[in-house]
Amino acid sequence: MSATDGTITTARSPFALLRDADEAEEVLLLTYTASLEFFERFALGEARGLQAATTVISDAAMVTVDPLTVRGAGVRYIEARAVCPGHAAFHPKLLVIVGRSACSIAVGSGNVTLAGWHGNDELWTVIRADVDRGPRTAREASAFLRALASGPIQLSAEAPEVLTRVATLVDGMAADDPGPALVSTLDGPMIQQLPRGPVDELVVYAPFFDSRLAALDALQERLAPSRTTVFVQPQTSVDGNALAAWLARRQAELKWCSDERYRHGKLIEWSREGVREALTGSPNLSGAALLHRLGADPGRRVNCELATITRIPESLAPPEAALPPMASRAWCSPPIRQKRRARGPFSLGPLWWMGSRFICASRPTSQAQHESRPTTRTATGRPFRGSRS
Amino acid sequence: MAIDQLVEGPSWVSSGLDESSGLYPLRVEPAVGRLVERLLPGVITTTTGARYFGLHTLAWSDAQARNLQDDESEEFVRRCEVVVAGVSLLHGQTPAGHDRRVPAAHGEDRIPRFIHGGTLDVTTAASPGGYSKGGFAGTYAAPERTIGLLRGSWPPRRGPRADLAPLREGLGDVLDLARRPALTLDELAQASHLCPCAASGAPDGAWLRRVMFEQADPDVEGDRNRQITALMLLEALDGGRHSDPEHAFRLSHGFGAPIDGASAEATARRAWRAAILRNYSVSAWRHLWRWLSEQLSGDAMTARELADRFADAVGGGRVRELVADLPPRVDASRLLPIEEALRTSDEDTPLCSLRQLALGAQRLQDLDAETRDAFLGRDRDDLGPEWVEHQLFEHADGALADLARDLVDTTLRRARRVALSKMRLSSDLRPYVPTRLRDRDGLLSMVGTEADAEVSLRGWTLAQVVGALGAIDRPDDAYKLSALGTDMAGRLRTTIAAAG
Numbered sequence: 001m002s003a004t005d006g007t008i009t010t011a012r013s014p015f016a017l018l019r020d021a022d023e024a025e026e027v028l029l030l031t032y033t034a035s036l037e038f039f040e041r042f043a044l045g046e047a048r049g050l051q052a053a054t055t056v057i058s059d060a061a062m063v064t065v066d067p068l069t070v071r072g073a074g075v076r077y078i079e080a081r082a083v084c085p086g087h088a089a090f091h092p093k094l095l096v097i098v099g100r101s102a103c104s105i106a107v108g109s110g111n112v113t114l115a116g117w118h119g120n121d122e123l124w125t126v127i128r129a130d131v132d133r134g135p136r137t138a139r140e141a142s143a144f145l146r147a148l149a150s151g152p153i154q155l156s157a158e159a160p161e162v163l164t165r166v167a168t169l170v171d172g173m174a175a176d177d178p179g180p181a182l183v184s185t186l187d188g189p190m191i192q193q194l195p196r197g198p199v200d201e202l203v204v205y206a207p208f209f210d211s212r213l214a215a216l217d218a219l220q221e222r223l224a225p226s227r228t229t230v231f232v233q234p235q236t237s238v239d240g241n242a243l244a245a246w247l248a249r250r251q252a253e254l255k256w257c258s259d260e261r262y263r264h265g266k267l268i269e270w271s272r273e274g275v276r277e278a279l280t281g282s283p284n285l286s287g288a289a290l291l292h293r294l295g296a297d298p299g300r301r302v303n304c305e306l307a308t309i310t311r312i313p314e315s316l317a318p319p320e321a322a323l324p325p326m327a328s329r330a331w332c333s334p335p336i337r338q339k340r341r342a343r344g345p346f347s348l349g350p351l352w353w354m355g356s357r358f359i360c361a362s363r364p365t366s367q368a369q370h371e372s373r374p375t376t377r378t379a380t381g382r383p384f385r386g387s388r389s
Numbered sequence: 390m391a392i393d394q395l396v397e398g399p400s401w402v403s404s405g406l407d408e409s410s411g412l413y414p415l416r417v418e419p420a421v422g423r424l425v426e427r428l429l430p431g432v433i434t435t436t437t438g439a440r441y442f443g444l445h446t447l448a449w450s451d452a453q454a455r456n457l458q459d460d461e462s463e464e465f466v467r468r469c470e471v472v473v474a475g476v477s478l479l480h481g482q483t484p485a486g487h488d489r490r491v492p493a494a495h496g497e498d499r500i501p502r503f504i505h506g507g508t509l510d511v512t513t514a515a516s517p518g519g520y521s522k523g524g525f526a527g528t529y530a531a532p533e534r535t536i537g538l539l540r541g542s543w544p545p546r547r548g549p550r551a552d553l554a555p556l557r558e559g560l561g562d563v564l565d566l567a568r569r570p571a572l573t574l575d576e577l578a579q580a581s582h583l584c585p586c587a588a589s590g591a592p593d594g595a596w597l598r599r600v601m602f603e604q605a606d607p608d609v610e611g612d613r614n615r616q617i618t619a620l621m622l623l624e625a626l627d628g629g630r631h632s633d634p635e636h637a638f639r640l641s642h643g644f645g646a647p648i649d650g651a652s653a654e655a656t657a658r659r660a661w662r663a664a665i666l667r668n669y670s671v672s673a674w675r676h677l678w679r680w681l682s683e684q685l686s687g688d689a690m691t692a693r694e695l696a697d698r699f700a701d702a703v704g705g706g707r708v709r710e711l712v713a714d715l716p717p718r719v720d721a722s723r724l725l726p727i728e729e730a731l732r733t734s735d736e737d738t739p740l741c742s743l744r745q746l747a748l749g750a751q752r753l754q755d756l757d758a759e760t761r762d763a764f765l766g767r768d769r770d771d772l773g774p775e776w777v778e779h780q781l782f783e784h785a786d787g788a789l790a791d792l793a794r795d796l797v798d799t800t801l802r803r804a805r806r807v808a809l810s811k812m813r814l815s816s817d818l819r820p821y822v823p824t825r826l827r828d829r830d831g832l833l834s835m836v837g838t839e840a841d842a843e844v845s846l847r848g849w850t851l852a853q854v855v856g857a858l859g860a861i862d863r864p865d866d867a868y869k870l871s872a873l874g875t876d877m878a879g880r881l882r883t884t885i886a887a888a889g
Contacts, residue, residue: 042812064805066802114809114812114820115830120829122401124398133395179395180396
């Protein structure tokens, strides 16, 4: 593990990075949820303004597309999708803006949605490199992209080539300076990339916890902290009773942060002998995010996650707020909401082959799913030019 | 250029959002609003005072003639409005009261706070933030320009159809009184001929009847349409008392026998039928969206949970049954007013709205090509009658609950699309998003609940204007055609027929 020991400055949002970029050949976005309406309306213009080939790769089950407004997918940019083994979440949040002479890489927690780029409180780390100077993180980023291109995750047909192309461009940058360590579940369990304890303090925050609090248990075992603080927000998705029991058992402290804005960033922070470090990025405090390697066990649900481990000059713990009134402590009421109900098959996008267009699916479809429905005529036989619901 | 900083962060980042409630979240209203604007230009829901059309025309023209500066012109017009409000207040307190029932003068309720020792402080009342925030001339300016009473940007100037002689005769005293810093209550009481209720018998009232309704410019479609619409309102109110002029207008012109002919009048009447019928569907969407917003304002939930709630609310029927159970829409020769019956039924919102939408889709089969085209409007992407017809066809053999789930998806998508289309970035990259709908990692919630008031066909406002000009009487709060109204209808009918 490596960690930067330089001074940390405030990171900018992905949108600001796109706005500030001078030139690029490729703009690559990895995201869990994607609102292509938002992307086309506000981000695509910035990316295309750089004359960059632009690609968005998102979880195939989590893309929202309004057919009346999304017009550039597959035309002005590549809209690619990913399906993780076992229908786990494709969860990394990464922005790469790369040209021949410089690149910016943002690793964080915000999805390509209005909330993810603007509305929520998110944690981002930005890496910059050019042909003369760059942190080692840049090389780790290109390795991650290559691993993604050839790994166990199903991707749209164009995606592996894009990932390799972007990785090659990033490899053209210098990468000799110290920088944050880039870690992913493609390399191994996130938990094993954290130092072994004991540590003096552990501070955690995430908007989602797993129902058995297995990730919290594992962190406690791994880091063996003398003092543990768990931050929650009234909007936090967690089994409140289980957490209360866990806090009592581990003699850990609960702190509330304000609910004025949804805090979607994910933080695992520890300190030892005055040195403070943090894992930030996409993983929530869940077993699927932290405890296993993706692809090691086909039967196990393991997310694709991406994070940085960075030495930080001061704590990233959220500002503490007063205990909210009981009415707003919805977290005390399990169960955790299950949002990923769809099981596919998912569309991975169109493919032209020998003069015909095919829709690639994440798994073989049934006969019924092959058949198209009569959607172009109304009951009176008139053609209908609007969209289907 | 060398990089200053290789690593930024990790740090918390958020530009935040400027969020507001936004108006017209599904943007279904333009289908009706565009038609109404075409058919009744120069009357909007807030221009309820007939006499203000003449007052503003005279006041702005006088300011222009005296070469007043912009701010002086604005102040002078405000002073004129204060005088009229003061006169109306005093006139209403006399034993005989107002000559006829008209809407209160604008700002009248605030006038008493500027009366001290039997004197109205005109200067203070007319200052910004006095009897109103900035006066009411701005509200009327666009309609007054549309009619041709005013022209130019701001401040407005005398327009091509402004005839100052009858205006001076009827309202000229306002100009003198408005120049005074204060007026005694006696002076205001003696000026009752300037009260909004006195327009019908005043020269300026007769002038406004002519310029607004009776003497349409044959080359201006809007003028002709306003004239035809006024006739249609008078027809709707003929033959008895009516408690709601807009209701009478809907019943009289939304239904009935086919409208034949190729005249401008027939075209306008068909367009009104289209607007009236389409408004039932527009209102149904507004009611439905409000119902959905009520679900989300109490509890955050996923789109699927919201869809399930809607599905539960519409019950276990089939789509085919919903359509088959609709009452007959036509008899041998007429469209029957079943939308109106459904509008006032006490059925719960979700199912009632679904029926109204299905009815709107079925109406496509009842309308002639021109009415149908106006009924469908310009934007035919989704939520329109043709789209609903398509959904009913697609789901014909399916459960009503499944249709309901699909509709939730579509309305949510539409609401997001509308909000996104209105969204803009500030200079600090902070987006302004006009929507009550919040989406937090797929959990939806609503800040407050949406309004679901029906889109106004401006029939009520038109009734106030025409009523103030003497064509409608208001016995016991009802609306009834007056003798002058009967004469006016006859003149309009002759003029319209002659124009062809």
